Amino acid sequence: MPFKAVVGAQWGDEGKGKIIDYLAAQAALVIRYQGGANAGHTVVNEFGEFKLHLVPSGICFPGVDCLIGPGVVVEPGALLEEVAALEQAGIRTDRLWLAERAHLVMPWHVLLDRLEEEARGGRRIGTTGRGIGPAYAAKAARRGLQVADLADRDWLARRVADALAEVNPVLRGAYGHPGLDAADVVEQYWGFGRALGDRVIDSLPLVRRALTRDLPALLEGQLGVLRDLDWGTYPFVTSSSPLAGGAAAGAGVPPWAIQTVVGVCKAYTTAVGEGPFPTEDTGPLADELRRRGREFGATTGRPRRCGWFDGVAARYAVEVGGVTRLALTKLDVLDEFPVVKVCTGYRIGGQTVGTVPPLRLLQGAEPVFEELPGWQVPTTGARRWEDLPSRAQALVRRIAALAGAPVSLVSVGAERSATFSLPPAGQGRRPG
Ligand code: IMP
Numbered sequence: 001m002p003f004k005a006v007v008g009a010q011w012g013d014e015g016k017g018k019i020i021d022y023l024a025a026q027a028a029l030v031i032r033y034q035g036g037a038n039a040g041h042t043v044v045n046e047f048g049e050f051k052l053h054l055v056p057s058g059i060c061f062p063g064v065d066c067l068i069g070p071g072v073v074v075e076p077g078a079l080l081e082e083v084a085a086l087e088q089a090g091i092r093t094d095r096l097w098l099a100e101r102a103h104l105v106m107p108w109h110v111l112l113d114r115l116e117e118e119a120r121g122g123r124r125i126g127t128t129g130r131g132i133g134p135a136y137a138a139k140a141a142r143r144g145l146q147v148a149d150l151a152d153r154d155w156l157a158r159r160v161a162d163a164l165a166e167v168n169p170v171l172r173g174a175y176g177h178p179g180l181d182a183a184d185v186v187e188q189y190w191g192f193g194r195a196l197g198d199r200v201i202d203s204l205p206l207v208r209r210a211l212t213r214d215l216p217a218l219l220e221g222q223l224g225v226l227r228d229l230d231w232g233t234y235p236f237v238t239s240s241s242p243l244a245g246g247a248a249a250g251a252g253v254p255p256w257a258i259q260t261v262v263g264v265c266k267a268y269t270t271a272v273g274e275g276p277f278p279t280e281d282t283g284p285l286a287d288e289l290r291r292r293g294r295e296f297g298a299t300t301g302r303p304r305r306c307g308w309f310d311g312v313a314a315r316y317a318v319e320v321g322g323v324t325r326l327a328l329t330k331l332d333v334l335d336e337f338p339v340v341k342v343c344t345g346y347r348i349g350g351q352t353v354g355t356v357p358p359l360r361l362l363q364g365a366e367p368v369f370e371e372l373p374g375w376q377v378p379t380t381g382a383r384r385w386e387d388l389p390s391r392a393q394a395l396v397r398r399i400a401a402l403a404g405a406p407v408s409l410v411s412v413g414a415e416r417s418a419t420f421s422l423p424p425a426g427q428g429r430r431p432g
């Protein structure tokens with residue numbers, strides 16, 4: 001079964017949108033399987049430049065079904081705005097579907113996200129403020145609302161009243177907020193339900209059709225392995241699972257159907273939000289990477305933290321994320337550096353380790369760097385492996401070896417044509 005998962009192999013913002021947009025030319029179905037409007041997948045193609053937050057990155061291909069899967073948490077107002085912007089740019093959205101089992105981000109989730117962050121003070125996580133954590137918390141606590149609840153006004157009113165009976169006392173008692181009015185919320189969300197109309201579907205037949213007809217399908221993750229709820233730099237993580245394992249549950253696809261897992265990583269490292277980031281630079285190197293890579297959050301506009309490529313985090317992401325091949329993005333950002341570094345280990349408590357430990361140890365990790373000579377010629381025009389200078393090829397090979405997976409795609413620019421595939425020979429160990 002040709003299901004391919006595309007997962008972030010770092011801390012998010014690796015360029016998954018661009019890679020999905022590239023791969024979607026051969027796909028019949030693209031499913032977003034987790035996260036919410038905290039995503040900021042940037043896609044640049046013949047229609048222009050788009051920041052997709054909820055809509056799967058295959059949307060620019062008219063023949064592709066795009067499903068927002070059951071594992072996603074959906075802010076319906078944000079989704080409708082995104083759809084309107086796409087339509088305005090001439091992109092058809094009549095094959096955009098929303099799984100009825102997906103959970104809704106409610107106004108109190110957004111409110112709680114911000115109030116909880118404020119209350120954390122110095123211990124804040126640096127969330128996107130889109131209500132993601134509280135929406136998943138409500139889902140796990142079994143008081144969430146599903147997209148299906150929008151279909152019947154009385155039912156919706158009961159679900160909202162039940163939720164607010166628990167939430168309003170918290171808003172009032174813990175945060176001095178007056179609380180939310182159930183009637184207002186019902187009015188607003190009933191309107192959203194009407195506007196979403198028959199995009200809301202049972203997602204199983206779509207997946208079943210792809211499986212039985214052997215149609216190529218992509219599973220689109222949000223964020224990266226290092227922000228996974230179980231395997232990320234907890235508690236500085238998101239509240240869902242960006243792993244390929246999370247793709248099976250979040251998209252409603254049997255695990256055996258996922259045969260390829262493309263791990264997307266940049267030729268350096270970035271992160272938005274708080275938490276450990278062993279190769280982070282806070283001096284001129286970070287400024288340079290941020291400037292050349294235009295490293296500002298697509299959802300929040302926050303400047304991204306930047307540093308050299310982290311081979312330890314990448315190998316860990318390959319292992320737990322189930323990555324079978326890598327897509328290496330933004331290689332061109334390193335074009336002018338006389339020397340390029342990669343992290344090959346962490347020094348923790350006097351020892352060198354090659355894995356990502358839990359927070360208590362990771363927070364003191366010092367990166368061990370290896371230096372490679374820079375190539376100092378532009379690569380933005382490269383369209384084949386042979387077009388890359390040999391020193392850039394050497395970095396790609398070193399990254400593959402450190403991460404333990406072959407690099408099968410490289411991108412050297414934002415537009416679709418700046419991504420190309422690599423010959424399979426000898427860049428790294430292919431797991432399994
Ligand atoms: P949340 O997903 O908004 O709860 O944020 C949890 C963590 O994930 C924070 O460190 C955020 O900065 C980070 N995060 C969430 N979404 C993105 C994204 O699309 N790119 C990069 N970081 C993100």
